[in-house]
Amino acid sequence: MLECKSVSVTHGKKISALKGISLEVREGEIVALIGGNGAGKSTFLRTVSGLHRSDGGEIQFQGRRIDHMAPHNISALGIAHVPEGRRIFSRLTVLENLELGFYLQRGSLKSALENIFRIFPVLKERVFQSAGTLSGGEQQMLAMGRSLMSNPRLLMLDEPSMGLSPILVERIFDTIRAINGRGVTVLLVEQNAKQSLGIAHRAYVLETGRVVLEGKGADLLENDQIRQAYLGSS
């Protein structure tokens, strides 16, 4: 579904953030992208959604080249990106946030909203509340809900567990699995390697702009290198 061939990105003139990333996300999968700070995980997502320009390589989505396309056109193809730090419109209401996620869609806003409320019932209770007053977990749900309003084929999540309590992290990961169960392919960027490898079909490990390891989620959980570097046990 998403095929990336030696994608590279340079910040400014010198700082090379991605040094030729090749990876693939197949229809129906949950794919995790793990790695430490500065590995290039977020940059990669931002490049796929068109916020960064790649300066080498090729990105294809459903057989169509999407590098060099504008973000709103990429979004229209069915790629939704929940960015790092969620970036909800904190001064607008929950409903307005969700409506903006529906911006490119035709058809019934109401049924789209009902769909979202089925996944995130708490948003329904808060619908007229301004988004900035939601708790961290609710804000993450809103950010995911806003992205799902565009009825995406591929959902890219950047650190959905960031700043959440362990119980909420658990719930967010359950929800990601449920969303995937509804036929949405998921590309997940996480620092929380244990949780994300737990739900991922496959995973890639990034280090300083390169893929250093790839494999099935369960296999990587058993991998010694991974255990030492990311899971904090030997």
Next chain:
Amino acid sequence: MKSRRVLLALLLLAFTAFPLIVRDGAFAYSIRLLGIMGLYVILALGLNVTLGFVGLFDLGFMAFYAIGAYTSAVLSVQGVNFWLATLAAVAVTVAVRLALGAPVLRLRGDYLAIVTLGFGEITRLVLNNWDSLTNGPKGLPRVGEALGTVSLFGFEFTENIHFYYLILAVAALTVVISKNLEHSRIGRAWIAVREDEIAAELSGIPVTRVKMLAFATSAFFAALAGSIFVHWERFVTPESFTFWESVLVVSMLVLGGMGSVTGAILGAILISGLPLLLQASLGGEMIRYRYLIFGAALVAVVIFRPQGLLPSKRRALELETEQEAAS
């Protein structure tokens, strides 16, 4: 929002009736003052699109008023009729605004303010020095030339009251356009861009296109006001388009409430109207204090009512949450 509609309708009625009542009395001069206030209402609504809705800080808005006014004047002197000259003024102003908008699309906040401030001054200086086209500081029309008159189906606009109704009609038109845009899909996109450009982009909003549309709309309003202004005044010099005038229009939005259509109207009426009325009633002496008066008024508003006198519902909410977050 029903009460606001009623308020707007009442205002419109009052402004329609007022000149008919005073036209032969001692206050006939106030028709002219109200006309000037009307022009400022159009300008404030124009700036409200970019500054209020999209949050693009523009300190050189008068440049577009000037370009509209001069385009119309140059053509009118050549014998082009008012309506065609206005159309051309709109086209030229929108084109300049888009051409200027494209390179500054990435700028926000202070940086955009600096660039637009510079552009406002450059425009005035070009008008001041491009003798062959604008007759420089001496203004248009040149000696021996005259601007065309405004006529509609054979009716000639000669008195202040005629222009007053023309301005009232155009102001009402800009109010309707503003209101409709505010509640449209585009309006929501504008507000999303104001709140978070990246999130807006990821939501599928074509940020560049909606910003350009805002630029075009505000230039359209400014050009309309400019073209009417020169035909009414029958004379134009670069002096009318100083940096202070741009600041005045920004102040109108701050006073009335950023992003609020009703607020922009009120702000325009207060800031442009009060000094004029003071001048008319108290004599020329008071005009000296007008900057002092609304300087003080602005400071008071920012301290006691930061959301403006008649804020948009959303903007009020925004400031509330900001204060909550701060406390």
